[in-house]
Amino acid sequence: MNNTTSNTITEYSIIKNLVRDFKLDKVLESNPQTKTVSLLGKIKNEQAIIILEKLHFDENDYKHLTDLQLVKDIACNDIYHWGLIRFEEYGAVDEESRLNVKLNLIWPATEVHIKKYIEQKFHIIRETPEMYVTIVLPYIEEMHNNGRLNWVYNILYKDAELDRIIYKDPKEFVLLPDMKWSGEPEEIDALYLVAIVYRDDIRSIRDLRYKDRDWLIEIQDKIKQIVTCAYKIESDVLRIFVHYQPSYYHFHIHVVNVKQFGLKDGISVGKAILLDDIIENLKYMGEDGYKNRVITYIIGESHGLWERGLKDYRESKQNCSNDDIKEAKEEQIIIK
Incomplete structure (x- = not known):
């Protein structure tokens, strides 16, 4: 040896x-x-x-998915299914303790779903009101017309995921765990809820006006009250925000624990906007609110909006030419 x-x-x-x-x-x-x-x-x-x-998944973990024996359903809604499984067989005292992996299943998955999860390049876009009307709005209408919101309407109007709903009032909103969270109280650090409103006239922050400010304040106060009572946590550990662009165009609000860092770009600048900031901004925007604002955000090349025209507005030029570098060096400005 x-x-x-x-x-x-x-x-x-x-x-x-x-x-x-x-x-x-x-x-x-x-x-x-x-x-x-x-x-x-x-x-x-x-x-x-x-x-x-826990280590990263390797090929041996997922190439035998069809051999899984232990599966615990969490919920199913339209094409979305999620549950708990376990890959390893060792070290478990009982079947319940062996469920150590959360599995999300989308079936049948559309091309939009595939593009959402594929590795891609990202770009910063400054969306003008004109870009919204000519590029984004037609895309939103298409999403509404092709059934992409069926699962949302199932929750709002057809009692889907009823056993997971924390709060439901047809005059306000429905609050329930997001599919990224198991909903288990012992995983409170990973808390992730979503509040879906009962208003069809608001699809994203673009539709928010000054008159909606008091409504948003009431919703946020109600969310804090419900969540603090239901999960016995303080309201100042709740990160409450919306996305732009959102993953679906029916106005909804994300509620996560401030310790929740597993959302990738979902809580990043250029994607997440704190509801507090939206409420404050509406105070100074005038009656039209976000309608006439330039909104800056990050978008991936696989997003449907990229090929529909947003790529034509990317800032692809170099900000510093060779002549600029030469001139800067002559002026003793250090550029590495």
Whole structure:
């Protein structure tokens, strides 16, 4: 046996023996989004910290999906289905404890769905009111006419996901867990709710006017009241926002725990807009609100709006030419 192999085995043995001596005192942090947990304890009467992290999926995890035996349904609505599964068979005391992976299924999936999840390039767009009328609005109308909102109407008017709904008032809105969250109380750090309003005249922030300001204030206050009572958390740990562009064009509000960082660009500048900021902005925009505003946001090349004309408005030019660089160097401005 060579020295490298011997050292590796020795190192593993040391770690294994140390972990066996670990006595847990408390959990410092458990993050359901980064899939990590930090534990404080003692090894031989000295404080020790262990950080556990679940590894990325590899091919062996998903190439045998059809062999899954354990599946627990969470909900089904139109083409959307989600539940809990487990890939590994070891270490489980009972079937329920073996459900360690949340599975979302979209079937049948459209080309729009495929483009949403594919890896893509992103660009910053400054959308003028004219661009909205000529490019975005026709796209919205198409989304409404091809059945893309059936699952929304199922929730609003056909009692879909009724067992998951937290609050429902046909004069206001319906509040329920988003499909990205299991809804389990023990995963409160990953809390993700969505409030869908009972108004068909508002599809996105573009339709918000000054007269809607008090309505938005009432909705936000009601959301905070409901969520704090239902989940026993403080209102100042709730991030309440909307998206532009949204994933579907019926006005809805996202409600997430401030510890929820697993939403990728869903909470990023250029996508998420705090409802507080929208309410404040409406105070100064005049009666037409967002109708005549230039709105800056990030959009991917796979989004339907990109090929419909937004790509023609990208800022693709270089801001610094070779002559500019030469002139800057002569003026002793450092450019690396």
